[in-house]
Amino acid sequence: MLKGMRAKEKAARPPRPKRKGKWYLYILRCADLSLYTGITKDLARRFRMHAEGKAARYTRTRLPVKMVYQEVCRTRTAALTRECLVKAFPRAKKLALINPGPEQVTRGPQ
Numbered sequence: 001m002l003k004g005m006r007a008k009e010k011a012a013r014p015p016r017p018k019r020k021g022k023w024y025l026y027i028l029r030c031a032d033l034s035l036y037t038g039i040t041k042d043l044a045r046r047f048r049m050h051a052e053g054k055a056a057r058y059t060r061t062r063l064p065v066k067m068v069y070q071e072v073c074r075t076r077t078a079a080l081t082r083e084c085l086v087k088a089f090p091r092a093k094k095l096a097l098i099n100p101g102p103e104q105v106t107r108g109p110q
Contacts, residue, residue: 023079025086027069027098030062035094037086039079043070069098 024043028036028050036059040046049055050065059065073079086094 023073023076025069025071025073025079025082026067027086027094028059028065029068030059030065032062034062035068035091035098036062036065037083037094039073039076039083043067 021041023039023041025037025039026043026046028038028047030036036050036056038046038056046055047065047067050059051063053060053063071082073082086097089097
């Protein structure tokens with residue numbers, strides 16, 4: 001039995017290397033003035049998908065969309081955590097994030 005387990009270990013694929021790179025949190029303003037929040041590694045590609053109606057069902061029915069905010073996150077986990085936090089914001093707080101006042105500092109990398 002031990003031989004079989006060792007053979008399986010050797011035959012198993014090596015773990016995939018972690019991809020390095022930035023993750024982005026973004027907010028889109030839809031045609032009905034609603035806000036959509038998401039994350040991606042490639043902002044240009046993801047925005048193009050939204051604009052073409054090939055991304056989220058939410059934005060597909062509210063075209064055209066405009067990118068109004070983006071933020072860099074160091075990891076996918078940080079981006080997902082930040083996305084959950086921003087999605088829970090009331091609309092007024094999201095608008096303040098998009099259009100910071102002179103006394104507010106823009107958020108940097110996480």
